[in-house]
Amino acid sequence: MNVPRKMRICGFTLIICILSIPTHTAAAENILILPGMETGSHFLFMKIVGKALLDRGHYVTFILGEDHVNDLNHAFSVQRFTTNVTVQTWKTFWNNLAIANSRGEHIHPLSYNNSQMKTLVYDGCHAILRDSTFMNNLKTSPTNYSVIIGDILNPCAPILSLYLSIPLVEVATGSITANLVYLSTHTVDASFFPTDSRRPTVAPLHIHQHALKSTRILIATLHYQRAVLTNFDNLKSKYNIRSDISIYTAMSRAKLWLFNIDTSLEVGRPSMPNSVFVGGITAKEPKSLPKDMEKFMLNSGDKGVVVVSLGSYFNDMDKQISDIWASAFGRLDQKVFWSYSGTPPSTLGDNTLLVKSIPQNDILGHYKTKLFVTHAGLNGVYEAIYHAVPMVCIPFSGDQFNNAKRVTMRDLGIRIEAHGLTSDILYNAMIEVLENPKYKIEIRYRSEILKGKNMPAPQRAAFWIEHVAKQGYNDENESALHNLWDKYMLSLWLRLVFIVILVVIATLFIIKCFIMSCRRVYRYNIFRSLRRRLAARRAIKYSP
Structure with a gap:
């Protein structure tokens, strides 16, 4: 009985799929x-x-x-x-x-x-x-x-x-x-x-x-x-x-x-x-966005979209602070995608869309995304690097300050302080990163480094x-690891002890030289005083 070619192909495909399932x-x-x-x-x-x-x-x-x-x-x-x-x-x-x-x-x-x-x-x-x-x-x-x-x-x-x-x-x-x-x-x-x-x-x-x-x-x-x-x-x-x-x-x-x-x-x-x-x-390759989000992204035109996300915890803020942020976003030519679950700010602009949660990695990987305003959480920072999106970092706590410092040091974006933040400061920071090409150039280079690993x-x-x-x-590995550490620390402390000994010896030598000099001066002054006294006595003795 001849099996149709299409059925044979389907059969082989099914077998391959079954064999590829992890067991x-x-x-x-x-x-x-x-x-x-x-x-x-x-x-x-x-x-x-x-x-x-x-x-x-x-x-x-x-x-x-x-x-x-x-x-x-x-x-x-x-x-x-x-x-x-x-x-x-x-x-x-x-x-x-x-x-x-x-x-x-x-x-x-x-x-x-x-x-x-x-x-x-x-x-x-x-x-x-x-x-x-x-x-x-x-x-x-x-x-x-x-x-x-x-x-x-x-x-x-x-x-x-x-x-x-x-x-x-x-x-x-x-x-x-x-x-x-x-x-x-x-x-x-x-x-x-x-x-x-x-x-x-x-x-x-x-x-x-x-x-x-x-x-x-x-x-x-x-x-x-x-x-x-x-x-x-x-x-x-x-x-x-x-x-x-x-x-x-x-x-x-x-x-x-x-x-x-x-x-x-x-x-x-x-x-x-x-x-x-x-x-x-x-960080990974982006998936397709929901239809409403995709529509918002595509409607941004050539200016693109600014993504704002402050992590898993801080997606609500005081009314005064949220008004400052919304005012700065409203002045941008770009659309703004803001992950925020609090009461909508009174200064919210027409270009800003509030959502309770966002698929952050997928949005950062969208070709329309131009800037990421972040609290500098480590996962978000690496996702931005992976997708080559420059950042404005506003750290609030923990390792966020350290991460923001790294971003600034690498020219992947800039950092501003949350305390004392004004609408002008935030707006100027976003404009600087959007318009200065050095941030985009550097983060593309860093993206290649992150993506270039031999294994995800x-x-x-x-x-x-x-x-x-x-x-x-x-515990076989434990002693070896500790020996490596001990050797490193031993060499460090030996060098430090050696330097301290040299400093102490040099200090003692200087002190000794100073004392010897003082003694010589003292002896010279005594000898000189004696000579003067003897000369004075002789002058008195032989005077007429």
Whole structure:
């Protein structure tokens, strides 16, 4: 029987499609993810990493609170625990923090001097450990987890790593969270990282600068361990989880560190072998926009569109501030796409469209987009770089100041302060970036760097997590990594000690020379005085 040619082609196509579907083979790993927060950019980062792991044929389980609405892919598993720290709690915290900073109060959320931030993280972890049903389910689950992925903001992931005896992968979703990395582990050269997001390190340091930063970091490390990690150590001991190992040690034993940074924005810096840069993990080729958004974009003509987005939390603001912003946008010749959920400003122009949420990556990738007005969140900055859209950065809190500084340093846009912002300042900043070609030229170059990686960031992260999962739970790599760190620090401190010794010797030599000179002068003056006295006596003796 002769099969028609079209049917044979369809049959072959069906077989190829079936074979190409990812399946959970015997090599599939069971991976546990504990987000630092269940909302915003931190949660988005974890979802993207989890999706990449699913695509490689692994099982992925998220640890989430009861109130979290499950908007995850159906292929994810979810383990839930009872907690009072809800998604809305985090949204309110970050929104209030952004408003306070816009008024010039300058509160640093990640310093942990902020008692509310510390309390939210601690209470969330405590809720997990005291939920005996949840903890027993993790321990006795037929799913033998291979690795746990945690956010550096939350020291609870290292505790669960000890409890389950599985390897730990730590994620630094923002550039400023590197501060917590060097405060809690030995996997980075701390002297190259900023200790203050408002004064970032933007160039290689001289040896005395290395020494000063290392000293500051040593003091900050001791403070961090005493003010923060001690509380989690007590919490771990309360529930009898490996009291022989401190949280500091557990964090330092992380097998892999994923940093949301890339050389298209960051300056070069040394890193340890278990550090992987996955900056731009949310940036990708754009999808088609909804019809109403696409129509708005196309109606902008040759002038194009200015996109305004202040992140997941700060999409509402005081009436006075929103009126200032709307007034500046209304003066532009371009159309304005503004992600804003508050009350429409009274000064809103006809060229401005307000939407509660936008597909940010897809809009930035539209050929009509000419400018991005942003709070300088790291994901948004990398998406703008990826799609070569210059920026006007208005940072409010956290790593946003550091990110805005990088944007300015690279000539990818300009930065203005939220506090004291006027309509003229905002309008002039947008006109400068729109009309000065240097920003567009430089960001196109940086876009090529970001796109030129041999593997997309999500797949790169998944590859190395898979590698750690297959290695298993052992400490073979730990000593080697620490030896590298110790050798570096030893050489640095030896050089510093050598310089100090030279300075001390030189100082002593100068002091000795000064004393000897003084003695010579003193002796010379005495001898001269004696000669004068003898001469005077002789003159008296032989006088007539």
